[in-house]
Amino acid sequence: MVARAAIAIRRAETRDAEALCATFNAPKAMAGTLQLPMPTADMWRKRIADAAPEDYFLVAEVKGEVVGNAGLHAAGRARRRHAGAVGMSVRDDWHGRGVGTALMNAIVDIADNWLNYQRLELTVYTDNAAAIALYRKFGFEIEGTHRRYAFRDGKYVDAHAMARLRADAARDTKNRKPTKTARKRS
Numbered sequence: 733m734v735a736r737a738a739i740a741i742r743r744a745e746t747r748d749a750e751a752l753c754a755t756f757n758a759p760k761a762m763a764g765t766l767q768l769p770m771p772t773a774d775m776w777r778k779r780i781a782d783a784a785p786e787d788y789f790l791v792a793e794v795k796g797e798v799v800g801n802a803g804l805h806a807a808g809r810a811r812r813r814h815a816g817a818v819g820m821s822v823r824d825d826w827h828g829r830g831v832g833t834a835l836m837n838a839i840v841d842i843a844d845n846w847l848n849y850q851r852l853e854l855t856v857y858t859d860n861a862a863a864i865a866l867y868r869k870f871g872f873e874i875e876g877t878h879r880r881y882a883f884r885d886g887k888y889v890d891a892h893a894m895a896r897l898r899a900d901a902a903r904d905t906k907n908r909k910p911t912k913t914a915r916k917r918s
Contacts, residue, residue, distance in 0.1 A: 737794045739834040744789040744801060749776035751791070751798035758824040764860050765821050766882055788842055792822075792831045799826040802835040804842055807853060815851040816843050820863075832866045840870055844898060852896045855881070857889055864892065872896040 744752070753773045755761050762769060783789050784806075792800035800822035807815035818839055822831045843849040856863050858877065872894040881891035 737829075739799075739831060740793045741790055741834055741838040742793065744780050744783075744791045746777045746780050748791050748798050748801075749773040749780065752776040752780075752801060755798070755801065755821055755823045760824040760827065761821045763884060764857060764863065765819070767821075786847075788839070790835060790838055792835050794826075794831075799823045800831040800835055802839050804839050804847075804852075807851075814849060815853055816847065816849040818852055818854040820854075827862065832863070833869070836866060836870050840896075850898050854894050855891045856894060857881075857884075857891050859889065864894075867894050867896075870896060871899075 750773045753771050753776050756765065756767045756771050757769075761767070780789060786806055788804040790802050790804075791798045792802075800820070802818065802820040805817045805819075806813065807817045820832065820835055820839075822835075840852070843852055852872070854867065854872065855878070856867065864874075873896070874892045875895050876893045878891045878893060880888035882889055
């Protein structure tokens with residue numbers, strides 16, 4: 733049995749810009765994200781430096797080398813403070829080696845235990861079976877499909893809208909009585 737390398741998860745720093753640039757220049761990462769071809773390290777340095785404090789931009793590191801990244805961002809204004817948006821990419825040569833799982837573990841831990849998000853949302857291309865399987869493993873469900881969601885490699889492609897409701901949040905919603913306003917509408 734081959735031992736897996738230890739994967740460390742930490743917040744991204746401007747020194748990670750070159751590694752992020754290399755990740756997003758790779759064919760699989762580019763095909764699986766909304767990033768445009770040929771990103772620059774300066775663009776990534778600025779993105780990292782300008783990140784809002786409440787946003788979590790994480791990197792996965794193995795022996796000092798960045799092999800993946802994930803972001804957890806507030807989904808919106810006051811009435812959407814309970815939701816977080818997730819994005820992720822793993823370096824092409826590290827697919828299937830536990831990097832995505834390590835990043836998702838960290839994202840879910842932060843969302844559930846520190847930010848009290850009740851809902852996590854993401855969008856994934858319908859042809860990205862490995863990512864869909866990873867997200868399902870963490871309780872995400874497909875809520876719908878966006879047709880012609882993005883332009884990729886000369887054609888439009890579809891994407892699934894996926895979400896994960898915290899178990900206690902889903903249970904609370906089922907048992908909640910309608911508000912006075914909701915009763916008036918029915």
